[in-house]
Amino acid sequence: MPDATHSPILVWFRKDLRLDDNGALLSAVEKGRPLLCVYVREPEDEAVGPLGAAQAWWLHHSLQALSATLQACGNRLILKTGKASEVLAALAEETGAKAVYLNRLYERDGIDAEILKSLYDGGLEVKRFKGQLLHDPHTMRSGTGGPYRVYTPFWKALEKDGEPREPLEAPETLPAPGTFPSSETLCDWHLLPMHPNWAEEFETLWTPGEAGAVEKLEQFVARPIHTYKADRDFPALTEATSHLSPHLAFGEISPARIWYATRGLPASDHVTHFRKELVWREFCHHLLAAFPKLRTHNWNDRFDAFPWEENDDGFQAWTKGMTGYPIVDAGMRELWRHGIMHNRVRMITASFLIKDMMVDWRRGEAWFRDTLLDADVASNAANWQWVAGSGADASPFFRVFNPILQGEKFDADGDYIKRFVPELSRLPKKYIHRPFEAPPEVLQKAGVTLGKTYPKPVVNHFEARDRALAAYAEVTGKSAVSDPRD
DNA sequence: TTTTGAGTTGTTCGA
DNA sequence: GTCGAACAACTCAAA
Numbered sequence: 001m002p003d004a005t006h007s008p009i010l011v012w013f014r015k016d017l018r019l020d021d022n023g024a025l026l027s028a029v030e031k032g033r034p035l036l037c038v039y040v041r042e043p044e045d046e047a048v049g050p051l052g053a054a055q056a057w058w059l060h061h062s063l064q065a066l067s068a069t070l071q072a073c074g075n076r077l078i079l080k081t082g083k084a085s086e087v088l089a090a091l092a093e094e095t096g097a098k099a100v101y102l103n104r105l106y107e108r109d110g111i112d113a114e115i116l117k118s119l120y121d122g123g124l125e126v127k128r129f130k131g132q133l134l135h136d137p138h139t140m141r142s143g144t145g146g147p148y149r150v151y152t153p154f155w156k157a158l159e160k161d162g163e164p165r166e167p168l169e170a171p172e173t174l175p176a177p178g179t180f181p182s183s184e185t186l187c188d189w190h191l192l193p194m195h196p197n198w199a200e201e202f203e204t205l206w207t208p209g210e211a212g213a214v215e216k217l218e219q220f221v222a223r224p225i226h227t228y229k230a231d232r233d234f235p236a237l238t239e240a241t242s243h244l245s246p247h248l249a250f251g252e253i254s255p256a257r258i259w260y261a262t263r264g265l266p267a268s269d270h271v272t273h274f275r276k277e278l279v280w281r282e283f284c285h286h287l288l289a290a291f292p293k294l295r296t297h298n299w300n301d302r303f304d305a306f307p308w309e310e311n312d313d314g315f316q317a318w319t320k321g322m323t324g325y326p327i328v329d330a331g332m333r334e335l336w337r338h339g340i341m342h343n344r345v346r347m348i349t350a351s352f353l354i355k356d357m358m359v360d361w362r363r364g365e366a367w368f369r370d371t372l373l374d375a376d377v378a379s380n381a382a383n384w385q386w387v388a389g390s391g392a393d394a395s396p397f398f399r400v401f402n403p404i405l406q407g408e409k410f411d412a413d414g415d416y417i418k419r420f421v422p423e424l425s426r427l428p429k430k431y432i433h434r435p436f437e438a439p440p441e442v443l444q445k446a447g448v449t450l451g452k453t454y455p456k457p458v459v460n461h462f463e464a465r466d467r468a469l470a471a472y473a474e475v476t477g478k479s480a481v482s483d484p485r486d
Numbered sequence: 487t488t489t490t491g492a493g494t495t496g497t498t499c500g501a
Numbered sequence: 502g503t504c505g506a507a508c509a510a511c512t513c514a515a516a
Contacts, residue, residue: 143515150493153514233495280494347495386494398508399496406496465497469508490516499507 008034008095008177010088012102013077016131016251017066018210021167023129024101025174034177036095037070038088039063041081041189047110048377049295052370054339055249057199058208060191062250065209067186075174079184085118092124094181099125103251106137106289107377133282134164134255137289147290150393154283155276163263167256201337206246206373213247220244221261229273235331235342236415242274245374246340248281255281284382287392294391295381296362303390305475308360317458318353319367321421324450324457326433327407328352330420337420339373344410350387351401356464358471361388389472397472400465407433423453 009028044050067077080087116126148154220242231240247253321332331345353364365384369375385391414432418425426446431438
């Protein structure tokens with residue numbers, strides 16, 4: 001058995017499927033010892049929730065890409081299924097590895113603590129590196145000593161701190177062991193949808209893996225970033241945003257690498273705004289790290305009394321993009337077909353589910369987690385709660401998005417609607433966001449029969465708004481000032 | 487300790 | 502059609 005100075009190092013890949021800016025990998029290479037690169041398919045864990053179906057598709061392709069890159073460097077990716085502590089211990093036993101290197105994933109701190117302790121107790125050296133975020137969410141503290149609960153001071157604190165660290169370069173070689181342990185195959189994992197193959201269109205839009213991420217970044221900083229602040233709000237403009245979110249979610253690119261790519265650019269409000277969005281991701285992780293209940297419970301517990309409704313029919317109509325409100329339906333269908341949804345439309349659809357339909361934000365959060373390629377525990381929970389009004393620095397409860405107005409404001413020509421709700425494409429733009437108000441002859445000319453070719457609205461937005469505001473008023477104070485003797 | 491200013495993304499109403 | 506105020510109060514962060 002090899003001694004510790006020549007024994008291999010296990011490099012445990014998780015949501016850091018990259019060679020670039022990978023502290024664990026680079027440090028392992030610098031030791032000059034052979035590397036065993038491992039990905040473990042772990043049983044579902046309560047703390048981070050199951051892998052969504054859309055992300056299973058992405059994971060398949062991302063692991064394939066990583067595996068090819070490692071092979072090109074003379075190494076391999078070993079795939080294993082089981083409890084990470086057991087799989088890694090067994091691999092160490094089999095190969096004589098004496099060390100496990102990995103990158104920290106803050107949302108997994110609870111699970112990782114146990115796994116790492118068990119590996120350490122088993123006699124392995126365990127080293128953990130940083131790279132998931134620009135700043136450590138646990139050390140960011142406001143002047144009063146606690147975690148930040150408001151975004152703007154958080155952003156200002158980061159600005160004052162100066163530039164985040166520079167990303168690490170990818171290693172050029174990956175020393176391999178003489179023999180590799182056995183590996184499972186991706187085919188065995190059945191991560192791809194079969195019948196039906198609902199991911200068909202994903203392939204035309206996405207290139208999972210590190211190379212795809214770098215390409216998206218290069219395209220974005222070459223041009224769209226210079227109009228980002230102005231254009232990012234219009235869902236019909238497909239080249240206005242970075243499309244980096246799924247790559248970030250799988251750690252195929254690091255936030256430090258993205259930040260660094262924006263440093264050489266001429267300063268502008270647009271560049272700053274993009275950086276602020278990157279910092280929103282940091283803020284969500286900061287919140288989740290400080291308040292782990294954020295993922296599953298109302299951050300503001302006053303909302304525990306909110307009268308959510310079952311409304312299964314409404315929920316089904318929402319998931320299928322059949323609510324009768326074109327901008328909502330376009331967004332939900334974009335999500336299904338492309339595995340992503342434009343940011344503004346996420347707010348509109350979320351507001352509609354929560355406020356117009358009075359459905360618990362957790363059901364919407366779960367649907368997004370299952371269908372979004374970029375699903376991220378921290379961002380998803382924090383943003384759903386932001387819309388619901390129960391979250392940190394949340395939208396005030398009286399802010400209810402009007403799906404008609406939002407459509408007319410941000411998709412004035414209806415181009416986004418036409419792309420995802422083609423049955424309305426012949427409607428004139430005057431009615432494309434309000435087909436239920438179109439005169440019969442206009443509908444007929446456009447080939448639209450409400451209730452047949454396109455649904456009638458599942459709720460009347462104006463009545464629904466009043467109902468939601470009344471319900472919010474119940475839980476946000478009026479009950480608190482009622483006479484306790486009542 | 488107390489005070490002060492401020493807070494991602496909206497809508498509606500009335501002048 | 503455009504504009505400003507109201508929508509509610511509360512909590513946070515920093516001075």
